Amino acid sequence: MSPEHPASPTILVVDDDPGQRQLVAGYLRQQGYPVLLAASGEEALASLGAQPVGMMISDVRMPGMTGLQLLRGRARRIRRCPCSW
Secondary structure, three states: OOOOOOOOOOEEEEOOOHHHHHHHHHHHHHOOOOEEEEOOHHHHHHHHHHOOOOEEEEOOOOOOOOHHHHHHHHHHHOOOOOEEO
16 A cells, blocks of 8 residues: 555556556556456456455456457456546
């Protein structure tokens, strides 16, 4: 936990592009947020089921499960996790 964000929620970053994933994650970590990474919608759903996540940032266009499909899957599992694309 960072002094700027004493109770920082974990943010899940979902993107099939490793460079984009690392770019967003690096910025969030610099701001003091704990970050989880997922390369696909399926990986993200597994992460959401395994540990508490305060927010999810997802790419919309991904092979396999799209960001919108991920949102629908997330809604069935966790209703109180804000999402951004």
